[in-house]
Amino acid sequence: MPSDPKHPESDAPGYELFVGLLTRHEPALRRFVRTLLPGWSDVDEVMQRTALAAWRKFGQFDPATDFLKWSLVIARFEALAFRRAMGRDRLVFSDDFIEKLAEEAQEETELARREERALEGCLQKLSPERRELVLKAYADGTDQRDVAAAIGKTPAAFYMLLARIRRDLADCIERTLKQEALT
């Protein structure tokens, strides 16, 4: 509840700092969790738990250090805890494999950030129709089968089309990062 006597050291300025840091690093945290879990609803759930856990522990965070690294550790723990809790209901990777993926993903946060920036430009290089289609398909809460039906395609044909667009985007991102490395 709002005033928890277990956390007497807490204050409102700390909250603002927390929200600012969380907002800034949320895309990176979300990318990280997405790598570990198969469904978006599970990712949203783990993001929610991560934010709550990070807020509870924020008193232990040293603002001079890297918030993203600190919160990735929490997200990794929350993803594993979620996987154990949901083991019966969800098809998910094993604990060991999630640990392995998490370890590697934690080393790639800078690469992931550059990919995110490159995607911006690569989306602009798509034709307007394809750009609109891919953004519709990935909008929060959208059922891709609806988008398929709206353009008169079967889900299977639509998934193939999306796969082609994603492959083009992935190639474009790779080229962009290589060019950046050269300059």
Added chain:
Amino acid sequence: MNPTIEELTERYLRGELTEAELTALEQRLSANDAERAQFRRAARLEANLRAHATEQQSEVAAWSAPRPVVEATLAESLRALLWRWRAPFATAAAVLVGLLLTAVFVSKRNTEAWATVVRVADAEFADVGLRANGTLREQEVTLTKGTVEFVTARGVKVVIDAPTEFRFESAQRLRLVRGFLNADAGAKGKGFTVATSAGEVVDLGTRFGVGVERDGEAQVAVFSGQVRVEPAGGRALTGGSVTLDEGGAVRLRRDKQTERLQSIRLRPVEDGLAGLGQPSVVADIADNVTNPKINSFYGLVPQGMGDGAAAYTIRSDIGWHAPDGVPFPAELTGADLIRTMHRVRHDTRFLLRFRVTQPAVVYVMMDERAEPPAWLERGFTRTGWRVASGPWRPGGRVVGELKPATRAPVFIPCAVWKMELPQGGAVELGPPREAGDRGQTAMYGVAVKPANQR
């Protein structure tokens, strides 16, 4: 031909892999650093695309294009058609092999339990008596009192409340003649089917409830995941199957198209469809949302209001709580609770109507941060009591400028308003905020208590 790593990754990201495929993907990725890097890259791209797409999506657009009911896809229709019309001679060899295999396994299969009873609470039966650890195959069961819980051979958890009549037709198929059940299919029980005379409900990986009150009519509600609902009768009359998402409920009738069910009764403890066992003073809950694609329900929980009660239908993690250092208002405890839909909070034309069947008091828990809407000030009086909704995610959109004083999760303070209805009658509530109001507002909650129980 074995699927490529790209194909497996795509299907993984769509949540479509089978258990065997997931194991195969994990093995391949564990053994190959490059493929694992490719997998992480694909997951990151997908997350980045979703972030871009969501940025462009306004709240209003989300409301006007909600998670929809989907007509049977062309692929599904074609598959069904091919199955129905497959030529017997084309599969003769397969049938022969199948018969031989069946002969080998039939004796074992004829004795295997389809379900095991895991809990019997205060139960009485008209015919077959069931006990904990007892097994079940095709026998008909009439539960006249209490609750029985089964787990099927495929791990599907089924909870049945009296009065209910049912029988298993296989480990993956249960026929519900009348009454209410709730099923949690889990990963291995995907495809679990509840058959009624009004049609069938096929699990697509979910928790759902089915109720049969009258012959030829059933209600279906989804608490997580998705189900496919197939009305009985000709496709020309029913329009074919529909997919129902989390938070959705429909009425299913033979030879009729499915229609949105605006309210369902919920069990007070864990999400689930409740029977008519507990009376309620609230009836006929409906809103003015006319979008034919919206199938979301209001959840009526008889005597369900109290500290910790779930506030909304989809976001069951958000509850009503005692505010900071103050006990939960005693008068609210035990009231019939209407779990509302949080996502209508921006609709300034929204109306919620219901009927109160006896003298009662209607309570509205309204976000204190916003100006009370005119309809509330006109018809209700402020009690001076407060409750809090939460826990909300720190920094989330609904939380807005709200800053908790501690490191605890965020709770939104709500004022409790009330309206006395000495004769009962019709109630109409407006939107949580009016056109032109700015700032964040959480959706309000509603509770109703009979006057003689206050």
